[in-house]
Amino acid sequence: MTATGPVAVVAAYLLGSLPWSYLIVRLHRGIDVRTIGSKSAGATNVLRASGKWAALLALLLDAAKGAAAVVLARALDVGPWWLAAAAVAAVAGHVFPLFLGFRGGKGVATAAGVLALLVPGAALGALAVFAVMVAWKRYVSLGSVSAAVALPLLVGVYWSGGAYRMEPGVDPGAALLAGTAAIAALVIVKHRANLVRLRAGSESRLGAKPPEAEASG
Numbered sequence: 252m253t254a255t256g257p258v259a260v261v262a263a264y265l266l267g268s269l270p271w272s273y274l275i276v277r278l279h280r281g282i283d284v285r286t287i288g289s290k291s292a293g294a295t296n297v298l299r300a301s302g303k304w305a306a307l308l309a310l311l312l313d314a315a316k317g318a319a320a321v322v323l324a325r326a327l328d329v330g331p332w333w334l335a336a337a338a339v340a341a342v343a344g345h346v347f348p349l350f351l352g353f354r355g356g357k358g359v360a361t362a363a364g365v366l367a368l369l370v371p372g373a374a375l376g377a378l379a380v381f382a383v384m385v386a387w388k389r390y391v392s393l394g395s396v397s398a399a400v401a402l403p404l405l406v407g408v409y410w411s412g413g414a415y416r417m418e419p420g421v422d423p424g425a426a427l428l429a430g431t432a433a434i435a436a437l438v439i440v441k442h443r444a445n446l447v448r449l450r451a452g453s454e455s456r457l458g459a460k461p462p463e464a465e466a467s468g
Contacts, residue, residue: 256333266319292348335427
């Protein structure tokens with residue numbers, strides 16, 4: 252178990268580093284998605300660069316690589332702390348991808364794929380927070396940050412309710428809480444410029460098309 256833990260983390264990081272958004276836009280338009288719009292290699296920027304179907308494909312592939320990292324770590328039976336570390340590594344791979352000079356996206360879609368398998372109940376609650384905030388304010392970035400803030404709180408609620416006890420003597424709740432808090436921190440830090448614009452009232456709303464407005468992705 253100990254020997255396979257680092258393997259799971261490295262593999263998760265490499266999976267997270269797969270630059271689907273970059274490749275989709277490069278193949279479709281022959282440009283680097285990081286040179287336009289938000290300068291981010293994420294699904295929201297793919298929407299701006301290549302349209303809704305390309306963005307949907309990027310969203311699904313980015314989520315899938317996060318889910319794959321969790322599946323792999325579980326298949327290696329690495330234990331809760333290494334599993335949590337692999338989950339964080341997958342999101343870090345998207346945010347700081349090896350294959351794109353460590354300039355990637357903001358981690359939201361990859362985090363969604365990770366969390367859907369890692370903490371499905373809390374992930375569903377965070378998704379509800381995201382949907383409500385975007386519907387209310389029409390800021391994708393605000394929805395992403397709000398969901399990130401809610402996520403570890405929801406994990407804590409589930410943990411206190413005994414949801415994560417797999418068998419007698421095994422309680423992965425602390426590892427899951429630490430891992431989800433780290434993922435939330437990554438997402439929030441990558442949205443720091445959006446938070447500045449939200450405070451200034453200059454952040455672009457969903458559906459608006461300013462030339463260089465930065466969005467979540």
